[in-house]
Amino acid sequence: MATKDAAVNLKTPSSVAKIVGLLALVALPLFVSEYQVSTWSTYLTFALLALSIDLVWGYTGLLTLGHAAFFGVGAYVTAKLLKEVPVVPDIAVVFIVAPVVAALLTLALGWFLFSADVKGSYFAITTLIVSIIFESIAGEFVGFLGGFNGIYGIPSIQVVGVELTATMSYYLALGVLVGSYLFLNTLVDSAFGRVLRGIRGNQERTEFFGYDTQQYRLIIFTLSGVMAGVAGSMYATIDGFVSPPLLGFVLSTQVVIWIAVGGRGTLIGAVFGALLIQYLNSTLSDVLINYWEMGLALLFIAVVIGAPRGIVGLLSDIVEGVQATLVSTSRNEIGAGGEVDD
Amino acid sequence: MISTLATTIPLQLADRVLISLTSISGLILVASGLTIIFGLMGVLNLAHGALMMVGAYTAYAVQSAGFSPWLSIVIAPLVVGLVGVAMEVTLIRRLYDRPLDTLLATWGVAIVLQEAVTIAFGTSQKSVAPPMEGSISLLGVTYPIHWAFIIVVAVVVMAITIGLFAYTDIGIMALAVIQDREMAAAVGINTRVSDRTTFAFGSALAGLSGAIMAPLLSVNSTMGISWLADSFLVVIVGGIGTFTGTIAGGVLLGGLDNLFRTVISGYTSIAQAAVLLVALVIIRYRPQGLVPTTGGGE
Numbered sequence: 001m002a003t004k005d006a007a008v009n010l011k012t013p014s015s016v017a018k019i020v021g022l023l024a025l026v027a028l029p030l031f032v033s034e035y036q037v038s039t040w041s042t043y044l045t046f047a048l049l050a051l052s053i054d055l056v057w058g059y060t061g062l063l064t065l066g067h068a069a070f071f072g073v074g075a076y077v078t079a080k081l082l083k084e085v086p087v088v089p090d091i092a093v094v095f096i097v098a099p100v101v102a103a104l105l106t107l108a109l110g111w112f113l114f115s116a117d118v119k120g121s122y123f124a125i126t127t128l129i130v131s132i133i134f135e136s137i138a139g140e141f142v143g144f145l146g147g148f149n150g151i152y153g154i155p156s157i158q159v160v161g162v163e164l165t166a167t168m169s170y171y172l173a174l175g176v177l178v179g180s181y182l183f184l185n186t187l188v189d190s191a192f193g194r195v196l197r198g199i200r201g202n203q204e205r206t207e208f209f210g211y212d213t214q215q216y217r218l219i220i221f222t223l224s225g226v227m228a229g230v231a232g233s234m235y236a237t238i239d240g241f242v243s244p245p246l247l248g249f250v251l252s253t254q255v256v257i258w259i260a261v262g263g264r265g266t267l268i269g270a271v272f273g274a275l276l277i278q279y280l281n282s283t284l285s286d287v288l289i290n291y292w293e294m295g296l297a298l299l300f301i302a303v304v305i306g307a308p309r310g311i312v313g314l315l316s317d318i319v320e321g322v323q324a325t326l327v328s329t330s331r332n333e334i335g336a337g338g339e340v341d342d
Numbered sequence: 343m344i345s346t347l348a349t350t351i352p353l354q355l356a357d358r359v360l361i362s363l364t365s366i367s368g369l370i371l372v373a374s375g376l377t378i379i380f381g382l383m384g385v386l387n388l389a390h391g392a393l394m395m396v397g398a399y400t401a402y403a404v405q406s407a408g409f410s411p412w413l414s415i416v417i418a419p420l421v422v423g424l425v426g427v428a429m430e431v432t433l434i435r436r437l438y439d440r441p442l443d444t445l446l447a448t449w450g451v452a453i454v455l456q457e458a459v460t461i462a463f464g465t466s467q468k469s470v471a472p473p474m475e476g477s478i479s480l481l482g483v484t485y486p487i488h489w490a491f492i493i494v495v496a497v498v499v500m501a502i503t504i505g506l507f508a509y510t511d512i513g514i515m516a517l518a519v520i521q522d523r524e525m526a527a528a529v530g531i532n533t534r535v536s537d538r539t540t541f542a543f544g545s546a547l548a549g550l551s552g553a554i555m556a557p558l559l560s561v562n563s564t565m566g567i568s569w570l571a572d573s574f575l576v577v578i579v580g581g582i583g584t585f586t587g588t589i590a591g592g593v594l595l596g597g598l599d600n601l602f603r604t605v606i607s608g609y610t611s612i613a614q615a616a617v618l619l620v621a622l623v624i625i626r627y628r629p630q631g632l633v634p635t636t637g638g639g640e
Contacts, residue, residue, distance in 0.1 A: 063442050063445070063446075112626060113626065116626050116627070116629070118625070118626060118629070120441065120442065121386050121441055121442065121445060122578075122625060122629065124386075124442065124445060125574055125578065125625075126622055126625055126626070128571065129571065129575070129618050129621065129622050130622070132571055132615075132618060133615045133618050133619060133622075136611035136612070136614055136615040136618075137611070137612065137615055139611055140609055140610075140611040140612050140615075250567075253449060256446070257449075257450075260446060290457040290460050290461045291457075291461070293453060293457045294453070294454050294457035294458065294461075296453075297450045297451075297453035297454045297457065298450070298454060300446070300447075300450045300453075301433065301447050301450035301451065301454075304443050304446045304447045304450065305433065305436055305437065305443070305447060308443070
């Protein structure tokens, strides 16, 4: 009973924090330069990538170390189409073509791996290899994909002939991020989401209950591919430049670090970690250079060992603790009867 | 894998065979430490490539302090072995029953080591001298003596490691701990010391491989990354937990790498990607590897 009370009470401070955070993001373009708006737009696309990875790793327990491959494919597809095939409407490229291509790849890879029940560390290593393969291929096709120099000068999205400004792109990215967040929030709380957590907790047990976990894993992996594809596609239109590292496993593992520090298995943790660390990255890496990367890695190690629920988990523990104290003091005032009920 | 080897010499069959032998030996050498740490102990050590890199930098530091390259080959495994002890004591020990967390934490260690090396040595590439300069004539081919040395070292290291785990008390006790920690403790083995020693030994091998391979590679802080993926593939494809498996994995992947480079010449990355693809398919269809373990344990 006590935990249920706490969860209900907790809802207020955490949703207040979320709304304040969202308002800050909405107001941000009013206070920073246009260049910084674009930078923050790319942070938002990476936060979307973080959500997609958290869905697979945090909720379903499948650690993917190669998700940048699908982000990068979305980015490259968009770069090629926007630059060379102007017939296709930009919006269709970003929201249909790029996610469909990424989804087909995740579907194929997911089928390939899940049908042999590749999971755990083998899943992590095989996805990592996929990322390395994609990065090598993009680096080698100099003529078609620009090789190591990548593709420059990708235009911003045009809607009915009007090119989106930096601020409009920012709000588009924010809208997509918030929309995905709300959608996933419903999804992970649904019966479907409970099956995912069942797979994370104990795949065999979930199968004994009659769930076809292979299908569930495939669906969630493909859905996360769709999200990664959209994220990469938007990134390409905002940054205007794509290169092989966007597909590579260094980016994949970086995002995993953001999620771990933010709080895996919570949607807000993934978004918070991604935005916070990217922001700190841009402000601190100039000052502290290598010490920043090192400090972040040490923080990551500490979180993995001691606080698997990340910063968000720690914060909610603190809030919960404070509330529990408040509740128990007030209960004590009421008298012994209240405590017996608990 | 060893790009410098594959491009510097004209393509004759004898050359090609010797180059392949050296690159396969290098691969097995680098993977040997991981065979112990991942294969036997089951620790997903993503810092393996970084440990190899620290070995290479140790060799560089010893040499630039004016000491002999031979000494650098002795010092590197000791230094990296100590790094391994530090890792085991602070991190790995807490994570023996959490494999995916081990993977994450050791990736953190890899970044820390990379950044530490960059802070200490800067970002410029270093070169490390081999202990023996000059060439020898083998099968009618003039061959750098260090390349032959790598083959010899790989053979010796594998022989010593196999012997250690098959015939010595320390090795057999280590295997006992790995197979059944509680039972081993019950018969009086100090499992904590055994784990630490085994992990340190695997790390030391990574350091040794870094020092030995350094003269052929451009030594920089990120050099370990590609070797990390390669080592894991060699261990997994070969068959987790067997030294013969590592040799088989090294021969297959190193051999394919050389073959693809020759066939698809001019596109080294595509050749590498093709090798990775083959490895991926093998992992999918034969997860137990080429040479599965026959013993007890897992």
